[in-house]
Amino acid sequence: MKRLKQGIHDATSSRWNAKPVQSRIDELNPMIRGWAGYFDQGPVCPIYRSIQDYAERRLRIWLMRRRGQRGTGYRQYLDEYLYETLGLYRLPRTRADLLNAKA
Numbered sequence: 001m002k003r004l005k006q007g008i009h010d011a012t013s014s015r016w017n018a019k020p021v022q023s024r025i026d027e028l029n030p031m032i033r034g035w036a037g038y039f040d041q042g043p044v045c046p047i048y049r050s051i052q053d054y055a056e057r058r059l060r061i062w063l064m065r066r067r068g069q070r071g072t073g074y075r076q077y078l079d080e081y082l083y084e085t086l087g088l089y090r091l092p093r094t095r096a097d098l099l100n101a102k103a
Contacts, residue, residue: 001047004035008055012062021086024062028055029089036091048091056082 011027032055036048059082060073082088 001051004031004051005054007031008051008058012058014062014065016062017066021063021066024059025086025088028059029087032089032091045094048093052091055088059086059088 060077064073083090
């Protein structure tokens with residue numbers, strides 16, 4: 001989890017401000033999707049939520065710094081904008097392979 005967060009941090013650092021937003025999304029999505037595919041055993045939903053929150057926060061801050069503004073960008077960049085417009089990968093909230101009934 002630490003290595004993934006470090007990768008997200010590096011991909012949204014200020015040295016990438018000159019790059020287009022889509023290139024950052026194209027780098028983040030395979031990183032997050034691949035990590036989630038590899039570590040999908042056990043109770044991962046709280047961890048997924050933590051990673052998703054971190055990725056959203058870092059992307060918003062990067063977008064704000066890129067525009068030359070201060071702040072976290074929660075009002076400027078809503079979740080719908082990040083996921084629907086930019087195409088950021090959304091981690092699943094529940095696991096599909098878990099059984100609903102106890103044996």
